[in-house]
Amino acid sequence: GAVVSQHPSxxxxxxxxxxxxxxxxxxxxxxTMFWYRQFPKQSLMLMATSNEGSKATYExxxxxxxxxxxxxxxxxxxxxxxxxxxxxxxxxxxxxxxxSGGQSDEQYFGPGTxxxxx
Amino acid sequence: xxxxxxxxxxxxxxxxxxxVLNCSFTDSAIYNLxxxxxxxxxxxxxxxxxxxxQREQTSGRLNASLDKSSGRxxxxxxxxxxxxxxxxxxxxxxxxxxxxxxGTGTRLLVSP
Numbered sequence: 661g662a663v664v665s666q667h668p669s670x671x672x673x674x675x676x677x678x679x680x681x682x683x684x685x686x687x688x689x690x691x692t693m694f695w696y697r698q699f700p701k702q703s704l705m706l707m708a709t710s711n712e713g714s715k716a717t718y719e720x721x722x723x724x725x726x727x728x729x730x731x732x733x734x735x736x737x738x739x740x741x742x743x744x745x746x747x748x749x750x751x752x753x754x755x756x757x758x759x760s761g762g763q764s765d766e767q768y769f770g771p772g773t774x775x776x777x778x
Numbered sequence: 779x780x781x782x783x784x785x786x787x788x789x790x791x792x793x794x795x796x797x798v799l800n801c802s803f804t805d806s807a808i809y810n811l812x813x814x815x816x817x818x819x820x821x822x823x824x825x826x827x828x829x830x831x832q833r834e835q836t837s838g839r840l841n842a843s844l845d846k847s848s849g850r851x852x853x854x855x856x857x858x859x860x861x862x863x864x865x866x867x868x869x870x871x872x873x874x875x876x877x878x879x880x881g882t883g884t885r886l887l888v889s890p
Contacts, residue, residue, distance in 0.1 A: 666821075692876060703867065703880040704822075753821055757876070766812065767878060769822035 662688050662758040666770035673744055673777055681739045681773045683754030689734040690756035694767065695727075698751040710737040744777045751775075780805040780872035784881035791858055792889055799853040799884045801868035806846045812878070813842050813853050814867045822867065826853070858888045 663686040673679050683693055691712045696704040708718045708729055716729035726748075728740040737756075741748055751774055755767040781804045791797055803811070810829045814822040826835045826842040828851065834843045841854040851868055865885045869878040 694877070696880075703882050704869075704878075706877055706879070709877065751819075755822075755878075766810075766824060766827045768824065769814070771821035772819075774819070 662756075662768040664754065664756050664768045664770040666752075666754060666773050668773060669771060670774045671776070673775070675745055675777055676743055678740055678742045679744055679775060681741070681752055681754075681775075683737045683739070683756070683770055685735045685756045685758070685768075688756075688758040690737075690758065691734060693731060693737040693754055693756045695729065695737075695739050696753045696755065698753060698772075704753060707739075712737075741775065744775070746777045749775055749777045780808075780870055780879040782868060782870050782879050782881040784866075784868060784884050786884060787882065788885040788887075790887045790889065793858060793860060795858050795888075796854070796856050797858055797886075799855070799866050799868075799886070801851040801853070801870075801881055803849050803851070803870040803879075805870070805872065806849050808846065808870050810871065811842075811844055811851050812869045813840075813851075814869065816865045816867060816883070818865075825866075855886075858886075860888050860890050862886060863888050 665684045667682045693710040695707045698704045707722045708716045710716045710729045710731040712731045718724045731737040753772040755769045812827045813825040828835045828844040839856040844851045865883045867883045869880045872879045
């Protein structure tokens, strides 16, 4: 099956620093990847759609200058949390669509990255 | 605007019981609906994807149904096991078939 990886799985950083999270589709190409955020005991909320070769589109209320997204290749998207603050502490999960198979609408999710800002 | 709701929020059952998890969505113009499982502190595992043209999908002890007209989907788990303990999330697309809106989840505990 389609596999999506994320790196790192867990990161702790100081307030004011920037953190980069990678999302990779390991065995398929993904022109579109999605970034979600999940606060404790809450569901996933879509942050942005990452499009290979073009600018990401952000959901309402998500600051594009704070959450920088780069989708440089068909297998890699990165999310950079700039000038992180404690309120950015969350579980960040990416997903990707595998267009090569018949289930073209199915999204495969990465294992998530736990970000803690101190 | 798509809104997804799941009931119950939590469910505790003894091993061996059959159970039903409910998901409702407000925008019935969907291409598909997807059910996921999430273990504590982990990412999502896709369980079942139901296309809008289908009414049911089955995988092992899991069966998911979709009724677009009523805006409902159910996930049926047969002969539950302690290993089924997790949070179950349903997700429906909004504004097309890509962006997913997730429900609040049902936290399931199956006791031995």
